[in-house]
Amino acid sequence: MSKSFINTWNLEFHDEEIEERFRSYNIGFEIRFVKFFLGMLLLFNTIFAAKDYFFYVEERHVVSVYWQALLIVPIYVLLVLMVMRSSQAFLVRHFYQLAWFLFVFTIGSQLLLLHLNGTQGFGINSTMIIVVFGTYLFSGILYRHALFLTPLLMVVVVFFLIYVLDFEVYETGNSILSYVMVLSGLIVIKYQIERQNRLSFNQAEMQSLEDTKIKENYLRVNALSQMRKDLIAILAHDVRSPLASLHGVLQLAKEGDLTEEETMGYIERIETQVSSVNFLINDILIWIKSQSDEADFEKGPFNLSSVIEDLKFLFAEQLEDKGILLQVNLEEDDVYGQPDMIKTILRNFVSNAIKFSSSNDTIYLESKRDGDKVLLSVRDEGVGMSSTELKRLKNTFASKLGTGKEKGMGLGLKICRALIRAHKSTLTIESEPAQGTKISFDLERA
Known part of the structure; x- marks a missing residue:
């Protein structure tokens, strides 16, 4: 039998x-x-x-x-x-x-x-x-x-x-x-x-x-292969460029071709780039963690307000330099998710909102109840995007210079989407030229 x-x-x-x-x-x-x-x-x-x-x-x-x-x-x-x-x-x-x-x-x-x-x-x-x-x-x-x-x-x-x-x-x-x-x-x-x-x-x-x-294994291998390609692309562009700049400045300083004033200016610029690289590496590590099957075990209830307070402190100088107001409105504070991943997502959203906003603009960071979900959104009053630009927006988070000629490091929409998918959610982007951009996703209520 x-x-x-x-x-x-x-x-x-x-x-x-x-x-x-x-x-x-x-x-x-x-x-x-x-x-x-x-x-x-x-x-x-x-x-x-x-x-x-x-x-x-x-x-x-x-x-x-x-x-x-x-x-x-x-x-x-x-x-x-x-x-x-x-x-x-x-x-x-x-x-x-x-x-x-x-x-x-x-x-x-x-x-x-x-x-x-x-x-x-x-x-x-x-x-x-x-x-x-x-x-x-x-x-x-x-x-x-x-x-x-x-x-x-x-x-x-x-x-x-x-x-x-x-x-x-x-x-x-x-x-x-x-x-x-x-x-x-x-x-x-x-x-x-x-x-x-x-x-x-x-x-x-x-x-x-x-x-x-067999199909699941095939898709997993393909996903790992694509992830490796994405990592190589990010490292080649977003890490190599700051290192090349740092190497050039060190070479000039070594040869004594820079004045003290020029040296201080380069140091400030390099400090910003190194800080961005540090954020990028942290983002990549969190992204890799989100691809793990064990990502669900790290989720739990937390307060959005604590994450946003860190972001306000982080961007305080940039907001002041560009004369931009960050307005926070939390209708729901308690959510369920992975705090580091959510902080990474919101940091990139706010960073790009600052990048494409002008003086006296306001950036709105909001949470709203939606049944058993909480809808999170970052909305700016910046330059916005056309429908064509939205369609092209696949692999990089920002593909053009900001209002202050900021180049930006850019985590990339692929990484942001991966972190959001780890929370069983979907990224939504709404934008019109000269009307600003709104990016949103939802989380479970705690």
């Missing part, structure tokens, strides 16, 4: 998800089976109720006729109407309750009819046919217990016939034995068919899972 199943007699998958998918996959076919069985029972009982009432009323027990005509047939009619008028979704949701009720009610009602007819034995053949057909049918639908249920059911039927209805063994034994043999053969066939169907389904599921893993 395949290790996919719980045991030899129970064709149920170890994996509950595979079992659920198998049942969902087959439920449409099983619903058609039950509809057919229900229609057959309604027709069968209606014909026999009419025949017994008009032709065999004296031979049949009157209670038996009334039981069949006034209870069994109406219940089947109600079930047929319910099945015909119910939606597919309703049938799927309540299918197994319906199947169990139909199975138990059918067998129980037929045995009760035999009991009401006394020892005459009327209906024993029809009862056994229904038992055989019903058990064979439901052994696929209710397979979780079918192989245990079938022999138990036959024992109960035989016990009921012999010890409750006082049927003579000689009169009923041969018929019962024949039906038991037929049912046993059918169950063996049904078992093999069901087993093969489940093995085939399981093999297809395993193949699909393997294909998914």
